[in-house]
Amino acid sequence: MAKRAEKLKLGAFLMPAGHHLASWRDPEAQADAGMNIGHYVDVARIAERGLFDMLFLGDRIGFVAEEREILKRTNRNIAHFEPITLLSALSQVTQNIGLAATQTTSFMEPYNLARKFSSLDHISKGRSAWNIVTSHTQDECLQFGMDQHFEHSVRYERAKEFIEVVCGLWDSWEDDAFPMDKEEGTYFRPEKLHVIGHRGQYFSVKGPLNVARPPQGWPVLIQAGTSGPGKELSARFADVVFTAEQDIKPAKEFYSDLKSLTAKYGRAPSDIKIMPGVMPIVGRSRAEAEDNFGKLQDLIHPDVGVNLLSLMMETDMSVFPLDEPFPNIDVTGKWSRAKMIQDLARERGYTIREAYKNVAAARGHRTIVGTPADIADGLEEWFDAEAADGFNIMPPVLPGGLDVFVQTVIPELQRRGLFRTAYEGSTLRDNLGVARPRFGAKNGSHKN
Ligand SMILES: Cc1cc2nc3c(=O)[nH]c(=O)nc-3n(C[C@H](O)[C@H](O)[C@H](O)COP(=O)(O)O)c2cc1C
Numbered sequence: 001m002a003k004r005a006e007k008l009k010l011g012a013f014l015m016p017a018g019h020h021l022a023s024w025r026d027p028e029a030q031a032d033a034g035m036n037i038g039h040y041v042d043v044a045r046i047a048e049r050g051l052f053d054m055l056f057l058g059d060r061i062g063f064v065a066e067e068r069e070i071l072k073r074t075n076r077n078i079a080h081f082e083p084i085t086l087l088s089a090l091s092q093v094t095q096n097i098g099l100a101a102t103q104t105t106s107f108m109e110p111y112n113l114a115r116k117f118s119s120l121d122h123i124s125k126g127r128s129a130w131n132i133v134t135s136h137t138q139d140e141c142l143q144f145g146m147d148q149h150f151e152h153s154v155r156y157e158r159a160k161e162f163i164e165v166v167c168g169l170w171d172s173w174e175d176d177a178f179p180m181d182k183e184e185g186t187y188f189r190p191e192k193l194h195v196i197g198h199r200g201q202y203f204s205v206k207g208p209l210n211v212a213r214p215p216q217g218w219p220v221l222i223q224a225g226t227s228g229p230g231k232e233l234s235a236r237f238a239d240v241v242f243t244a245e246q247d248i249k250p251a252k253e254f255y256s257d258l259k260s261l262t263a264k265y266g267r268a269p270s271d272i273k274i275m276p277g278v279m280p281i282v283g284r285s286r287a288e289a290e291d292n293f294g295k296l297q298d299l300i301h302p303d304v305g306v307n308l309l310s311l312m313m314e315t316d317m318s319v320f321p322l323d324e325p326f327p328n329i330d331v332t333g334k335w336s337r338a339k340m341i342q343d344l345a346r347e348r349g350y351t352i353r354e355a356y357k358n359v360a361a362a363r364g365h366r367t368i369v370g371t372p373a374d375i376a377d378g379l380e381e382w383f384d385a386e387a388a389d390g391f392n393i394m395p396p397v398l399p400g401g402l403d404v405f406v407q408t409v410i411p412e413l414q415r416r417g418l419f420r421t422a423y424e425g426s427t428l429r430d431n432l433g434v435a436r437p438r439f440g441a442k443n444g445s446h447k448n
Pocket residue numbers: 057058059060102104132133134135136223224225226227228229230231242243244277334335336337392
């Protein structure tokens with residue numbers, strides 16, 4: 001139990017009406033959630049009341065209008081706010097909770113992105129985080145002058161260079177670059193200004209950035225790709241890693257693999273916090289929890305379920321019969337989740353219908369159905385087994401699913417000494433227990 005000095009880290013992973021694919025149809029869901037700022041304000045306050053480390057917004061930039069007859073049945077990625085804009089607003093109605101926005105390295109420019117995150121970090125007084133993704137859907141590229149997404153390996157080469165440029169831009173100014181001395185008439189110290197002058201394979205950026213160094217040095221860096229190149233990128237740069245595992249064995253393997261890889265980049269295992277996603281379906285009794293879950297699962301239209309499965313498998317799954325065994329799909333060159341789903345479907349003998357139901361619940365993440373004590377047991381087991389440093393909590397329906405977690409599961413975790421009873425510090429780095437990068441740090445060696 002030596003690990004109890006360490007507490008669980010918790011993210012509130014938000015989707016507009018909740019994570020379950022059919023969440024918006026739940027009688028208690030906020031159907032217009034994606035475009036309703038009042039809804040997000042309520043959710044942010046609930047999460048902060050629960051002392052969550054951060055709010056986390058995933059993002060896909062667009063969708064394929066050709067699929068409108070299927071997509072009309074879902075709210076997912078259809079009409080929702082851009083994450084940095086939304087988190088800027090939420091920073092003004094919260095004080096402590098971290099604010100994590102997903103932004104892709106495949107379709108952005110490093111300069112714009114560095115500037116936005118630096119601004120968010122100042123606006124929120126050191127609470128921002130960037131979830132670095134490379135994007136896995138083909139359609140997002142269509143908004144950016146491309147017909148085809150980059151190859152998987154190119155996505156990661158680009159991402160590496162992109163992050164190096166962004167971190168270099170955040171270090172355009174040393175921490176004490178702005179004396180703003182009215183008497184002397186000196187606004188900034190020229191010797192504290194640095195120009196990266198980057199010319200690389202994918203980007204050419206002169207710098208400097210016209211925003212002062214972020215309060216956290218660099219916003220917290222989150223990575224969520226779990227393929228080989230994804231792991232290398234995490235080991236090099238990430239403070240936090242999000243994963244999607246359903247079983248403890250692969251979760252433990254991933255945890256120990258990634259922690260041992262940190263040495264290659266001059267970092268310590270504790271520099272990275274690994275947080276698998278978990279969808280908690282809470283009930284006062286197990287029967288009530290099962291009943292809540294069943295009701296949600298029954299709301300999934302098969303077309304929507306198969307469409308999501310196709311997206312996750314990067315393959316058109318509608319050509320296969322619904323109630324036949326899961327087919328053999330070549331997952332080479334596809335994102336890591338495709339292989340995870342295929343392995344799980346084979347291991348559990350799923351049909352297409354069973355596979356989409358499994359995926360639709362939490363998109364490949366773990367689901368725990370039960371009482372608050374059952375949920376706490378499930379989290380404690382993985383934490384103690386070194387399968388996780390914390391969890392990204394994925395409420396099935398919002399705001400209700402988060403509210404019940406805060407009211408019932410958080411006190412149970414606190415009672416077991418697993419979770420904080422007050423925020424430790426004022427920045428997200430303080431609360432997560434990850435170091436503030438020194439000025440000029442390179443390749444993730446934050447503390448040198
Ligand atoms: C918890 C979690 C959340 C993710 N959120 C997003 C997201 O919001 N947008 C996105 O484009 N990709 C998202 N991803 C995908 C990854 O960041 C990554 O780009 C993808 O997994 C492909 O890389 P891989 O093959 O290394 O896994 C997420 C992955 C995980 C595990």
